[in-house]
Amino acid sequence: MLNEYFSLSISEDGSLLSIPLLLKNYMPSLAKLPRFLLRLGPYVDWTNEEACFRTFLRELAAFYTPEQLPTIPATPTPAIASLGADGSNTQGERPTQESLNAQHQSETQPSSTPPQKEDPxxxxxxxxxxxxxxxxxxxxxxxxxxxxxxxxxxxxxxxxxxxxxxxxx
Structure with a gap:
């Protein structure tokens, strides 16, 4: 049934031969494959045909959903990022001389922590x-x-x- 309806093939020795192809040239994250296969047992209702299709397709959709990646490391300083286009901060207030001095010092002095690079x-x-x-x-x-x-x-x-x-x- 898995091979006939969903193109999910498993060999006699338990090796995975094929997974369902939902969209040509779209490759889901294979890091999610073990979780997908593990959830087929307890989370798919194999007793009722309609429920089987519904629950299997729900798990397949979760497998094909693009994974959430970590956010890109931010490079601007917090003082610069909080300024609006008109020079006011996010609360609508103009920056004080103290905050401008602190911003200038942070820009001119080397930071003790180097900017984070994203993993390749x-x-x-x-x-x-x-x-x-x-x-x-x-x-x-x-x-x-x-x-x-x-x-x-x-x-x-x-x-x-x-x-x-x-x-x-």
Whole structure:
């Protein structure tokens, strides 16, 4: 049944031969594969056909969901990051002379902790995910999405325009 309906093949000796292919050229994180296989036992209802499909597809969706990567290390100092475009801080107040002096000292003196560099494997996976989302996943969603009246193109444009106008005020 697993091979026939889901293209999940397991050999006689227990080796995994194939996993379901949901979208051509989209590769899920194989780091999530052990968890996916472990959850097939206790979290899939194998007794009822409808429940089996529903629960198996829920686990498959969790496996294919892109993983959350650590945030990119921030480089600006907190004093600079808290300033708005008009020079005021996030509370709308102008910075004091003391805060400007502290900011100047932190910029001119070398920091005791070097800026953190992101792990190359995380950078590579972030680039891979961004490419897959832009060139594989989003075009597939766009080609298969059947928009309701609430999701119509004109309504989305109106909402986007209203949001942009509101954010500029």
């Amino acid at each position: 494997s995380i950078t590579r996976r972030r680039t891979q995910l961004a490419w897959m989302l832009e060139h594989i996943l989003f075009p597939a969603i766009r080609s298969r999405l059947v928009a309701t009246d609430d999701l119509s193109f004109r309504k989305m444009l109106k909402r986007k325009r209203a949001y942009l106008l509101k954010s500029w005020k």
